[in-house]
Each structure stands twice: as structure tokens, then as C-alpha cells.
Amino acid sequence: MGNKDITDFNEAQLRKRAASKEELNICLTNNYAFQKIFKNEEIVKGFLIALLHLKETDIEELEVTDPFVEGEVKEEKEGILDVKLILNGGKKINIEMQNTYQEDWAERSLFYNCRMFTEGLKKGESYYELPPCIHVGILDFNYLKSPGFYHRILLKDDTTGELYSSKFQFHVIELSKIATTKGKARKQDLYKWAKLISASTWEEIREESEGNHYMEKVRDEMIKMSQDESERYLYLREQMAIRDKASQLRSAENIGIRKGELLKLVTLVQRKIEKGDTVDKIADDLLEDQEIIEKIYNLIRKYPDKDEKEICNFLI
Template sequence: MPQTHIRFDWAIKKLLRNKANYGVLAGFLSELLGKQIKIQSILEGESNQQTEDDKLNRVDILAENDQGELILIEVQNSTEQDYFHRMLYGTSRLITDFLEKGEPYGKIKKVYSVNVVYFSLGQGEDYIYKGILDFRGLHLEDRLGLSINQQKLFNIQEVYEIFPEYYVIKVNNFNEVAKTPLDEWIYFLKKSQIKEEFTAQGLAEAKENLLVDSLSEAERANYLRFMENRRYEISLIESSRSEGRLEGIEEGKQQEKMNIARTLKQKGTELDIITEVTGLSREEIEKL
């Protein structure tokens, strides 16, 4: 039985900011983005914020790789209806905050927005989604690309490489069958376990550095308190869902009775008979 490790959402706030654990983060991002990522530094987004209550304070990790690109990583447990808007806000703020005054637009940093969500975000059955910008002609349906000069000037091949890229990992949609190295990471995100046969980049470091037993006594107490709070939140969510399902069933039954009563009334059936058949009161039937 694999050991249970520290949950990623706690680790990302407490442990993965440490330089000693950059390998864990770099491994995860390398598997996700499909290219080798080396973490240059973890940026404290607060340094370029205007106020203490700035929404960017909610960012879990803001990393810069050795190419000068920015990688925004957020983990969200609770449902947020405007989460897509939050993703847009995060990348927009980074683009403006990290462009020095007077610098040309060509100096804008590439931004990757990586979102690990443990709730049902939008509609979609897959567990990993990637979003990039693609310009298409309305008439000719051709793709708008870079000129040769632009490709040489900015050292890129495609327009989408300029714009933010979005990744959404819907952890709960994963069926726990790890077929690829990236799947091994998703398995860890969902189960907090790393199987012996896993070979994905960064998981060896995670296996060694993210053990609950490696925490100090104070950290372990905080972590256990965090886990207890998560269990309580999940319990509340499940309870509300159950209540909602029951309410939905009752509403459906009531609507069905109303439809039957309306049909019988239109056919001239006596109220007493409609009442007996549907269980509705005379007052309810008369209002139909």
C-alpha cells in the first residue's frame, strides 16, 4: 500500500516555495507543459501589489522559469462560479504588473495559468484542458500567423506563444488509471499517493520530501487541522447536495401532480375526483 503524502494544495502553500523543493514543482510543470521547466525563483506576487486586499494575494504560487516566463499556479477546493473570470484576472494582472514602465510591448512576459480544481468547473468530462488563443479568418477560415520578421525578432513561431496559456486540471474527473507520466501526477493530486512504479519527473522528490512524517510537530498539527477542515467542508457539500436532490425529487412529484390535475380539469372532471387522484387540495386545483 503506497504511503499517503502531504496533499498538494497544502504543500503548494507551505513547502513548494522552498528552493529545496523546486524539483517537485519543476517536474510537475514539465510533464504538464510538455517541455523541460527549470524554476528560477518563486516570486512573491505581493511585491508588486498596490493594496493588501489585492485579489492576486489569493495566488498559491507564482514561479519564474529560466526563460523568464511566468507560471501562475492555483489550487481551488471550493466551488466558485466566477472561477474562469478569476483565471483571466490573474493573467491580466501579471502581464501589466511585470511590464516595466516605458518598456515596449515586445517585452511582455509569457504567462502560463495552471489551475488545479477539486470541484466541478463548467461542463466537460475530461480531466485536463488546455486553452490557447487562435486567430481564424471569418471568411477564408485561415489562421493568422507571424511574419518571418516577427518570428526572428521574438524567437517564436506562432502567435499563441505570445498570449497566456491556460491549463485546467479537474482532479475529480480522473479515473485513477495512470497511463502516462502526467497521469501519475494527477493520481498524486487526487490520492496523495505515489506508487512504486511511477516515474514522472518530480515524483521521486515529492515521495521523499512530502511525507507527513517529515513535518515538524507544529507543522504536522497544522496539517492535520487543515485535513480535518477539508473533511468537514466535503461533508457539508455532500449534505447540501443530498438535500438538493431530495428537494428536486419532491418538486418533480408536485409538478407531475399539478400537470395531471390540469389535464383532468380541462376534461371537466369533478374536483372531488381530481383531489382524490392527485392528493392536491381543492384550493390548489381551483388556481390551475
């Protein structure tokens, strides 16, 4: 029951498919589905119980808040979190689903946690009153080198392991490492949540949610989404965006490879020009097409103050 290739659909086709009776698989790695479902307080309560090893009675109050993060001044970066929560009237938690590789994920998580940590502190208040802040990253790609699908990151003394502060935490769930998870970790409730979030078929969703009323609630909400025309459309539109972004990343990688090769060639031509070599000689020595060498040669001569990267940018 896999989805058709969404990239083949234009807007009209997207709406037609949303209005059809075709069975639609819902995946929580889709940002729209994740945000919509995990803003349900009952559902996110079950997830936090598994993540933070809480008892149901430990959660006295849970508030889903405005996910908008505002910069202190106009020039500062703003952002929108997937899900932002306040637990028991104080502890701040944000949960983000990321389905495409982010090279700067660590910096992104630091930015959001730092912003949450400092927001709301009023003049004259003690720093001690700053609430604990937890950033939860659910990644559909490998980011950390260490094995295991789940990582809890704290501020500790590098030598003794003494905890510096428990008020700043990062929890990272790497969905791509679920398959290689072994032993006791597979029996954890969080492992079942990770498998549910990464599930790609209704069969997997039913299997993972069975027997846990919080996860069964997730399943029920996913089924509702799959049967509602407007929800189907928004889900499919986001799915199209995911595919488009993945395609752009692949293109960028290809350009990066070509750029790397071109950068090397420009550097070699610069060195040859410094020796006084002609276009013909450079092309012969480097076994390259004379037309390409001539373009590089002319740009280097025209812009003697430009470095190899700047010359390379003229050619791409």
C-alpha cells in the same frame, strides 16, 4: 490507513493527534501540503518538465517568488496564489490547487493571469516586453464539459485556428477525470503527476513516484511532513478547513433547494393577491399550510414594492 473524520476534532484534540505516533496519510489535494511541497524548486521543475514538455536543459533558471498579488489601487481585489514562479528569467507561471467546486473558476484564473501579465510593466516600455504568463489550475472537481483530465487553453482565431498570442495560456488538470482517461494519455508523465497529486494512500504514492527522481522527492517530502509534529498539525488544520467548507457547501445547496421552492410559492401567492384572493382561499388552492401562506401574505401586503426574491429573503 485512512484519516479519521477531522470535523470531530477540536483544537486540543487536533494538537493531541498531531503529537501522537499515529500514522498520518498526506494528500496533495490538501492546500497546505500542496503549497509547502510545490514551493520546492526541484519538485516544481519536474512538474513543469511534464506539463510543458520540456527537457531538463530547457530550464536554465527557476525562481519561486512571492505569491501575493497586489491590486493597483486600494479598492482593487488582492489575492494570494498557491505557487508563483518565474521560468528562465521571464515567463511567469502560477499554480493553484483547488479542492472544492468553484463556479467562477474561469473568471478567477483570468483575473490572476491578467494581473500577472500587466504587473511590472513600466512607463515607456514596449508591450512587446510583457512576458508570457501561464495559469495552471489543478482541480479536484469537474469543471470543463470536454473529456480528458488535461486541457491546454490558448488564444486562437475561432475560424482558422491561427494562434493570436502564445503569451497567455491556461492549463487545467481535472483530477476527477483521471479514472476515465484512456489510451496514450495514460502514458504521459503528466498523467503520473496527476495520479500522484490525487493519491490518497501511501501505497499509491509509492507506486506513482517509483522511478522518477522528481516524484520520489515529492514522496520523501510527504513522508517528512507526516513525521513532523508541527507539520502534522498544520496539515490536519487545513484538512479540517476542507471538510468544514464541503459541509458548508452542502448546506448552501440544501438552502438553495428550499429557497427555490419558496420563491415559487411567493410568486404564486403574489398572483393570487392580485386577483383579490383571501388567505384561506390561497391556502386551499395551493394545498399549503395556512400559517405559512399567512406569513407570505402579510409580508407581501406590508412591502408591496418588494419583489418575490426580496420577500423570500425575509422568510429564510
